[in-house]
Amino acid sequence: MGDTTDIRKGAVIRHQGDLFVVSNFQFVNPGKGSAFTKTKMKSLTTGKSVEITYKSGETVDTVQVERQNMQYLYRNGDMYSFMNKLSYETLDVDASTIGDDAQYLKDGVEVIAIMHEERVVAVELPKKIQYTVTQAPPAVKGDTAGGNITKEAIMDNGLKVQVPIFIKEGEEILVNTETGEYSGRAGEK
Amino acid sequence: MSHVTHLAKNRALLTVRAHVVRLIREWFWQEGFLEAEAPQILRLPGQEPHLSPMKLAVHDERGREYAAWLHTSPEYAMKKMLAAGFERIFALGKVFRDYESFGGTHNPEFTMLEWYRAGAYFYKIMDDVERLLAHVTDSLLRLELPGWSLPRETANWKPFKRVRMRELWQEQAGVNLDEYLEREAMLALCRSRGYAPGVEERYEDLFYRIFLNEIEPRLADMGAVIVHHYPLPMAALARASEAEPGYAERFEVYLNGLELANAFGELTDPAEQRRRLIGEQAERRAAGKDVFDVDEEFIEALVTMPDASGIALGVDRLVQALSGCKNIDDVLVLPMSKLMNN
Numbered sequence: 370m371g372d373t374t375d376i377r378k379g380a381v382i383r384h385q386g387d388l389f390v391v392s393n394f395q396f397v398n399p400g401k402g403s404a405f406t407k408t409k410m411k412s413l414t415t416g417k418s419v420e421i422t423y424k425s426g427e428t429v430d431t432v433q434v435e436r437q438n439m440q441y442l443y444r445n446g447d448m449y450s451f452m453n454k455l456s457y458e459t460l461d462v463d464a465s466t467i468g469d470d471a472q473y474l475k476d477g478v479e480v481i482a483i484m485h486e487e488r489v490v491a492v493e494l495p496k497k498i499q500y501t502v503t504q505a506p507p508a509v510k511g512d513t514a515g516g517n518i519t520k521e522a523i524m525d526n527g528l529k530v531q532v533p534i535f536i537k538e539g540e541e542i543l544v545n546t547e548t549g550e551y552s553g554r555a556g557e558k
Numbered sequence: 559m560s561h562v563t564h565l566a567k568n569r570a571l572l573t574v575r576a577h578v579v580r581l582i583r584e585w586f587w588q589e590g591f592l593e594a595e596a597p598q599i600l601r602l603p604g605q606e607p608h609l610s611p612m613k614l615a616v617h618d619e620r621g622r623e624y625a626a627w628l629h630t631s632p633e634y635a636m637k638k639m640l641a642a643g644f645e646r647i648f649a650l651g652k653v654f655r656d657y658e659s660f661g662g663t664h665n666p667e668f669t670m671l672e673w674y675r676a677g678a679y680f681y682k683i684m685d686d687v688e689r690l691l692a693h694v695t696d697s698l699l700r701l702e703l704p705g706w707s708l709p710r711e712t713a714n715w716k717p718f719k720r721v722r723m724r725e726l727w728q729e730q731a732g733v734n735l736d737e738y739l740e741r742e743a744m745l746a747l748c749r750s751r752g753y754a755p756g757v758e759e760r761y762e763d764l765f766y767r768i769f770l771n772e773i774e775p776r777l778a779d780m781g782a783v784i785v786h787h788y789p790l791p792m793a794a795l796a797r798a799s800e801a802e803p804g805y806a807e808r809f810e811v812y813l814n815g816l817e818l819a820n821a822f823g824e825l826t827d828p829a830e831q832r833r834r835l836i837g838e839q840a841e842r843r844a845a846g847k848d849v850f851d852v853d854e855e856f857i858e859a860l861v862t863m864p865d866a867s868g869i870a871l872g873v874d875r876l877v878q879a880l881s882g883c884k885n886i887d888d889v890l891v892l893p894m895s896k897l898m899n900n
Contacts (some may be wrong), residue, residue, distance in 0.1 A: 385752070396659035397770075399817060403608055403763050405770055422770040424763055428754075496899075518566045533563060545560075550567075552560050 371431035373406045373423045379483040379491030381413070383430040384421060388413040390483075390490040392468075397422075413490060416465075435484040439492075441474045449474065451482060451492075462489045470494055473546045475526035497543040499555045500524035508534035519551075564896055568888045570705030575877045575889050577701060581694045582650060582671060582873070589686075591646040591673060594639055596632030598652065602853040603627040604634065606794075607841040610656040612666075613848070627850075628654035631870055632672055633795070634856045637824070640676055640866050641859035648673035650873070660895035661887045663816065663875060667894070668886075674868035680807045680823040683867045684784050687811055687819065688718050691782070691876075698880065709882030711814050715782040722787045724805070730773045739789050739804045761791035778815030785810050795831075796822035811871070813879040821869035828860040 376382075380391045389410035398404040404425035411418045423429055439451035439460065448461040449471065460482065464471060466489060473494055474480075481493040505522035519531040530544050532551045541555035565572065583593070601624070603611040611627040618624070629635075632649040639647055649672045658664040675682060695715065699708060727735040738744045744764040748755045753767050777783055786809035790798055793806035807823025825831055835852045842849045877889040887893035 395662045396664065398608060398655075398658055398664065399766075399820075403766060405766065407770070420775065422767075424767065519563050531563060531567060550560065551563050 371429050373425050373427055373429055375429060375431045376406050376408055376423070379434070379493055381432040381434050381483075381485050381490060382408075382410060383432055384410075384419075387415075388432060388485070389419070390485075392418065396425075398425075413485070413488075432485065434490070436493075437482045437484055439480050439482045441476065441478045441480060443476070444471075444474075451480065454479070460489065462492060466490065467492050470546070472528055473498055473526075473544070475500065475524075475528075494546040496547065497545055497552050499541055499543055500526065500528065500530075502532070502536060502538055502540045502542060505532065505536055505538050505540075561892060561896060564887075564893075565891065570703065571877065571881055571883060571889050572891065573703055574698065574706050574881055575874075577698060577703070578694055578873065578877050578880065579650065579669075581697050582690065585690050585693045586648045586673065589646070591648045592644060594632065594636055594644070594647040594649045595651070596629065596635035596649050598629050598654070599626050600629050600634075601626055602634075602850050602856075604630050605835050605838040605842065605850060605852075606630070607838050607845065607847070610847060612654045612656045630655050631670060633868075633870070634853060636672060636674055636868070637856065637863055637866075638859045640674055641861075641863040645676040645864075646674070660898060661885055661893060663878075663886055665874065665886050665890055665894050669873040671871040671873050672868060674824070674866050676864045676866045678865075678867045680786075680809065680821060680867040683821050683869050684718075684720065684786070684809065687784070687821075687869070687871070688716075692716060694876075695880065706881060708880065711781065712879060712882065715813070718782040718784050718811075719780060720784045720786065722802075722805075723785055723789070724787065726773060726785055730776050731768065733768075735789065736804065739791070741791065761789070765789065765792065774812075774815065777812045780812070781814060783812045785812065793825070794822070795825050795834075797825045797827070799823075807867075813876075816875055816879055817872075818875050818879065819869050819871035822867065824863075824866045824868055826860050826863050826865060828857050831860055832857050 376391055376394050378391055382389050389412055391408055391410045393409040395407045397407055406423045406425060408423060409418060409420050438454040440454055442450040442452055447464045449467055450459055450461050452459050478498055482489045483491040483493060502522050503525050506520055518534055520534050521529055522532045522536060523529055530551055532542060536542060543552040543555055545552045609630045611630050614626055616624045616626045631653050636647055636649060652667050653670045654667050656666060658666050724735040727733045738747050741761040744761055745755060748764050748767050751768060755764055755767060787799060787802050787805040788808040790804055790806050793808060796806040796808040799805045799807050809821045810817060811819040832852060839849050874886050874889050878886060883889055887895055
């Protein structure tokens, strides 16, 4: 048991006799009334998504999940393989569980697998991941008046990110995995 | 540099935003309104039980400290202006609310538009909303801004659909709201529909359980909707309707499901206002929130304040709706999420 502050991506909630994993949530405060948390979650049995709105502070039947540190290894068709950092066991997760986050995965990235009864129900990425820029067109100076202060660069795993024009090939940068945006150069404070 | 990339990415939206702010001011001046620059720093902020004002300390030249709060809305100052004889006033500026999410449809500082008309019934404010939005939308279209187009679902806003809250419940949930205007009845209704509310829950919270789960999601496909006449227990600062007993003169504006504005036929009864504020103090105390003294100047202002209607409209959300933008961050110069989390 928990309350609405326990609602986060990957949380497992018991609702009307079924188990759901939270895929998205949004806080709503109408100001003139109580705050609420709109929660989008996917049934672990049918895969169907539902949207439930909880009142802030309300009891939510959160289910204990296990969080395991995993390292991403490789992709094989629709399956993504990870290795448990403690036991060295490998574990396959299907693409639908990872969703759009798959674009951020690269060899060696450490993630947290959220497990419910031996089954991976969600994969949590680090907030920022470091990449090497493998392709970045050279900067065109003096073009900022047109608003072109960023350019598209390609990372070492194929991910495309808008980066400032001064970023060059071979540089290490950090990308925010919640927004997909450039966060800074690696090592920069 | 991520601040600058944020700005570069959202240049088109921020340009729309700048025009929206200009067009709002233009429209109100055309309509004979004066702009009220309400103070952002208050000694006694609003008591709304679900809002958390941000505290600050102000010092005079000798270093003496005064406790103060950033306003959550310019409402009190504007009502005092009505009491002093200003008849048509609008305020457009930042308000601040603590304990809100960073992004989505919230940001702890956001831009609020409020306007009041002395001597006007609240239907007049509905007309204002429709005409203001038409002015803003049509003017934007004429500008042909690069990188911006009106989302398809927004293009058919006109005319707004006006619907009573009672009609909405009947249409969308098959419930006759007239029978559920008391807390006990609403509690029983929630239970019969599979919710598990607490025994002590307030009417408003019970109402929202059903509204947010069963009714509000349908508003997403309904374009521009004005929902009016709220049950009396949800009156807040609205007065009771004489024509529709059991309901208050309150309406909200939804654009494609996004809650945009909240309006009242304003309560002008000082005794009733004090009673409600004291009730709200008790709720704040019970919730462990800062409790503020009742602003007696505000209560006294109601004695001379004429009948009036007024509304608060979220400008950032208006820009979102006009651009089909899902995250408020993209219409802000520097959203809190960028400042605190990047």
